Structure formats: structure tokens, C-alpha cells
Amino acid sequence: MYAKVIVDISNDAVDRVFDYIALPDTKVGMRVKVPFAGRVVLGYVVALTETSEVDNSKLKPIIKNLESVPKLKPEILEVCRFLCGRFFLRLSDAIKLVLPACVRLDRASEQYSSFVRLILDIDTAINLIGKRAKSQLSVVAFLSEQGEADYTRLCEMFSRSSVNSLIEKGIIERTYTRRMRSPEKINAKIERNVLTKMQQNAVGTIENQDKTFLLKGVTGSGKTEVYMTIIENALNQGKTAIMLVPEISLTPQMMSRFNSRFPNLVAVLHSGLSEGERYDEWDRIFTGQARVVLGARSAIFAPVENLGVIVIDEEHDSSYVSETNPRYFTHDVAEFRARFNHCPLILGSATPSIDSFKKAKDGIYTLVELPERINNIAMPKIEIVDMLGELMEGNTSPYSKRLIAKLDECIANKKQAILFINRRGFASFVLCRECGYRAKCDDCEVSLVYHKEDNELKCHFCGKRYRALTNCPNCHSTNIKYGALGTERVCEDLRKMFNVPIFRMDNDTTRVKNGHKHILEQFAETTPSILVGTQMIAKGHDYPNVAFVGILDADVSLYNSDYKSNERTFQLVTQVSGRAGRKNGDGSVVLQTYAPKHYVYRFAKNYDYNGFYEKEINLRATTKFPPFSTILRILVSSTSDTRAKEVTKILYDRAQELKERYGNDILFLQAMPAPVKRIQTKYRYQILTRYTPCDKITNDFFSISDIIEKDVSIFVEINPNNLR
Ligand code: ADP
Ligand code: ZN
Ligand code: ZN
DSSP: OEEEEEEOOSOTTOOOEEEEEOOTTOOTTOEEEEEETTEEEEEEEEEEESOOSSOGGGOOBOOEESOSSOSSOHHHHHHHHHHHHHHOOOHHHHHHHHSOHHHHTTOSOOEEEEEEEEOSOHHHHHHHHOTTOHHHHHHHHHHHHHSEEEHHHHHHHSOHHHHHHHHHHTSEEEEEEEEOOOOOOOOOOOOOOOOOHHHHHHHHHHTTOSSEEEEEEOTTSSHHHHHHHHHHHHHHTTOEEEEEOTTGGGOHHHHHHHHHHSTTTEEEEOTTSOHHHHHHHHHHHHTTSOOEEEESGGGGGOOOOSEEEEEEETTTOGGGBOOSSSOOBHHHHHHHHHHHHTOOEEEEESSOOHHHHHHHHTTSSEEEEEOSOGGGOOOOEEEEEEHHHHHHTTOOSSSOHHHHHHHHHHHHTTOEEEEEOSOOSSBSOEEETTTOOBOBOSSSSSBOEEETTTTEEEOTTTOOEEEOOSSOTTTOOOOEEEOSBOHHHHHHHHHHHOOSOEEEESTTTTOSTTHHHHHHHHHHHOSSEEEEESGGGGSSOOOTTEEEEEESOTHHHHTSOSTTHHHHHHHHHHHHHTTSSTTTSOOEEEEEESOTTOHHHHHHHTTOHHHHHHHHHHHHHHHTOTTSSEEEEEEEEESSHHHHHHHHHHHHHHHHHHHHHHGGGEEEEEEEEEEEEEETTEEEEEEEEEESOOHHHHHHHHHHHOOOOTTOEEEEEESOSOOO
16 A cells, blocks of 8 residues: 655645555544654644556655544645645645644653552551552552542652552552543533524524525524534534634633533534643544534634534624635634535624625625524613814813713722723833934834833734833933823723723733633623723623723724725724623624714714615725626745845746736736735735636646745735735
């Protein structure tokens, strides 16, 4: 037998399969050690064949099979092939995506605990030991009483030598059990709800169908309950499930709902796990002990078999698109796996992406709606406050009178409030009023953010820290201006105005392990209180006492100049507002803006998704933006400005050839410095193009960008979420 092997070496140029002589137990999907260019390297068997094209005398045998059960299951290998075809990935990169490093490189291993117990009756044991070996007698007496004991503990209590010699004599026996490092499980007992008629209908429509559904339901309409019921029914049929959420570590509530509903069957996969935890969670899935996978984007590659349903919750969320190599769209992979298993894929959201909603309208997805909150609870009333008006009336603070009044009322009613501000730190920039000097990062072309708590300036792109300024390094003036406010400053201001506990949730306060969970737990227990946070607070939280939500500065996301900014702002406002009044319908929202008449806010205020969609889709159609076109960006970066420019030039020339070939189908093509010209010492250039959607053009762009250039990295993105 011959094995076709992909070798795992960092040199990108090699993505060929090499033939080796298989060992007797070599199987497809196994990790193996093979000789390659004078070294021994890791490889993956992707096929076994009876014959080989290569001259037999030149073939070398596999050195070693690294496992007896292949780590790459057949379905996952198919997923890899799909990734290669759809996203132009190399097979070796696809494999790196689907096998976590801790498993692929054996960076973690199984851990065991060992126990000892008596295997003879106590009298026989005492006779065998004899009266003089006091310590051994004590061990035996102890075990006779306890039944079983941890080996290490026992050695500590008595002595290792007596325990070991008892084992040698065959009087006691040592056994090993696998010890699983599981991420902290939250085991609240959560009541199961009886589904409403609407929810039952949704379940009935979706279940066991080999189709993709868009489940559009307002915040608090009971979507999660629908997912859980469908998952439960799938489990009862002996099947498995994958449920993706944008950032599971941010939503401990989701974890406890799942653990309570499916005890011992849930595995979680997200970036907050230690390598050991990830290894064990992955293994629980691999061996079939865990049958529900709950996780972030990459959990779509979980090695579950016989899937009964896949759910992508908050399907519009940008985290489902990978922003680094290797690129992939989670929706596409999910669709592939759902069709592979003939099971439903559910895309759930209160604010579907324009793209997905269009697909539902076009009949590509089946639309299922939950238009009302559970128990008909009212959606919170959104008031739009014109900040220019405030300014004209002499209120120069970033807090409108209405906002303060609502906070007062909320606190007087012993309720909780959430304030949303999409900027962390204290002030967004530091500027000298005299000479115009602006503090910038040495390594990135961006302004530094002032963090008052640490009294430091920080770069939000690379994390580098700088001393805070008391005077201008350029002209020594002390007339320093601080930029727009961030979470720290809001907390500081609120503490002066309100005498209630104030919590902050942003990247700075949640960096420690389980940081989110602790902040959210404290917030949940403290009434009245205020939670200030970045978009982290927008997602999925369900706290019944939250009566008021303040959106301090929605315009930030509105004026992020890319074609998705309207869509993103609509989603954000709806999501954040959805945190209010979930239990009693007593929720209200104040949204502060300088553009009160903007249609995004008008539609958001009335929870009019359909109205917003119609307006937005017409705009996209007339301006020829996605989904009526495809935007593709080739990003070239290098620590050498010259090299980055050179390679951009090469790629641009090739892109020009495509433009000539495709003529008017390519609507736009330009090369330019990226919006952020330098990040982490790397200079960045981009080639931006827009064309009539067409797989062939996309593939051609992938293909021309598929070159290896020394010291330069090239990244191709489609319809990027975040152009920087
Ligand atoms: P969504 O995922 O759409 O935001 P959830 O599933 O989280 O909605 O439901 C919102 C709230 O309503 C939760 O507190 C949930 O426990 C409750 N809930 C959901 N379905 C029902 C039901 N059928 N009966 C009573 N309460 C329900
Ligand atoms: Zn100055
Ligand atoms: Zn930086």
C-alpha cells in the first residue's frame, strides 16, 4: 500500500502530496512521521492507494504512525478539501485550521490520576506482610476501611516505598483513570420553558430538514429556546449538534443554559481555554462523549459525527469571518457540513445581515420568524436625542439631560442601567493645542489612547505602552487636549453623579481569565447599578432588572466609512437596546447622536428591520455594492516599505491583466496605501477591487495573489468587515 501524505512544514511553497510506503496499520486521516528532505517531519495521510506513479525504488516508508485512530475523520478531511476549493487554501493550511495546535503538535497530552485498592481480604494481606512491616500494615488497614485511595495522597500519608512494595507483592493494585481538564462549568439549574405556539411552529418547520433557515426573531423572542429544543430532539435521535455564538466567553449565561439542559454532553471551544482544556474538550468531542459543541467560529471544525443540526447564533456578527490567514467564511463551512449530514443549518438573528436576508427573500434560505417577545413583552422605547440641540442649549457635556434624567429614574426605581460606548480607555487621542502635535505609536500609524487608570498612553493596535504626557514633547506647552471619551472616562464621570456601584466591561477589564464572567456576575447581583461597556455588552445577555440602556455615541460606527457601516450601526443599536426590559417590558433607551434624522436611527427606533432592509438594499443596488457586487482586497504588508510597494506593484500589474480580460465586469480597481499605513512596524498597501459577483473572477484574484515573496505577507479578503 502507498500513502499520499501532506507534509507539515512552514515553507508555504510545498503543498503537494508525496507518496510513501504505508505501514501495515496506516490509515487515511492519520498523523505520521515521514522522512522529507533529510529531516523527519510531521505529515498527514490523505489517501491510500494500491499503486504509485513514482518509481518504487525512490519511495521511502513512513517512519511511524502517530496514532491508532486517525485524528482527521473522513468528514473533516472532506471539509479540508472544501476549504481548498472554496477559499483557495493549501491543504496543509486547511488541516492546521481543523486540527487545533494542541492536538496536531501534541502540545498537550492526556492526564491521568491513579488510585490504589486492596485486592486480597485483610487477613490474608496481614499474613503475607508479616508483623514487622508496620507502615505496610497501616496502608492495608487504611485501604480496607476506605476501599480506594489516590496513589499520590497515599504515598504522602504513609511512604512511597511501602505503597510500592505492596503493589509489587500483588497485595494492592494501582489503576489509572483519565482526568479531564474541563473549563469551568456553570451548573445553575435552569427551568425548562414550555414552548409557545410560535416557537413550536418554528421547531416543526426546521427540524430534520436538509435546508438552511434564517430564524429572524426580535431580541428576547425565544430563539435560544428554539435552538435548544431542536438540539435536544437531534440528540434523542442519536445525533449531535454544533452551536456557534460570536464570543462564547462573553456569554456565560449561554453556557449555563446549555449545561443545565444537556448535562455532561456539552463541550465548549473558544479562545479563552488553556491548551490542556482545549485538548480535553476536543477529545471529548472526538471520542463522542460530548455531543453538543458550543463555541466560537472555529468550533465549526469540531470532529462531531452524525450532525443533526448546526446553529449560527447572531449570524450577522462580524466574528464569523476570519480576519487573518487562512481565510474562511463560517457560514459556507457550516452549509457544507449541514448538506454533508443532510441536516438543518439555522442562522439566527434579530438583525440578519443584508446578505442573508436577501438570500431568504430570494428563496435560497427559508425564512422563519418570531416577531414578538415572549409573553408579548413590549420592546423598549427608543428616544433619539439630538446632541447638537443639547449644545445649542448650553450643555457641553457628553451626557444629554434626557440621559441623566432616565438614569436618575432607573436608579430611583432600584433597577439597573447599561451604558454603551464603543471606545475603551479614557480619551481617544492626545493633542497639543499649541503646535498640533499628536501622540502616535512608534510602530503603527495610529493615535495613542489615554488610559487614566494606568496613567499611560496605549496603542490599541499593537498594545505598546507609553508614558502619559504632562506637556508636549515638541513645544513643551502644557495645553493638552484630550479626545473623545471612552469607557474609563464615562465611569469616572458617573461615579461623580451617581451613588451606585458602576461596573466596566471592556478589553481592559476582561483580560484576566473568566474576567467577563466575574463582572457580569457582580452586575447581576447588584441592584441598582450601572454597567458601562463596549460592544461586548451588546451580545446575548439576559438580565431581567435592566430597565434602561443609554447609547452614548452611536455615530462612531455610523461614520466608519465602509459600505457596511449603516448595516452595522442598525444591528448595534438594535442589539444594545434589546438588553432593556426583557422581563417586564419596562425598558427604555436613549440614543445620543448628531445625526438624529439618519434613516438608520429612524428605522432602528421603530424596530423596523424590513423598512431598513428595503432602504439599504435599494442603496446597494444603485451604487453596486455587495450583495450586488463583490469587494475584494489584497493586503500586502512588510517591515520594508520598499518591498511592500514592489510586491503591490507586481500584484497590481497582474490585476490589471484581469481587468482587461473581464472588462466592465470589474467595476473598480485601484492600488493605494491601506487606511492604516503601518501596524506593528509593518507597512501596508492594498489593492481594492469591486466586480459583478462571479466565482471565476474571485478565483482568478486568489490565484494571482498566490505567490510567495520573501519578507512580505499577502492576505486576500472578500467583502471585508473592517477596512483598516
Ligand atoms: P432570544 O434568544 O431570542 O433573545 P431567549 O431564548 O433568550 O430569546 O428568551 C428570552 C427570555 O424568555 C429568556 O429569559 C427565556 O428563558 C424566556 N423564554 C423563552 N422561551 C420561553 C417560553 N416558551 N416561555 C417562557 N419563557 C420563555
Ligand atoms: Zn506642542
Ligand atoms: Zn502600535
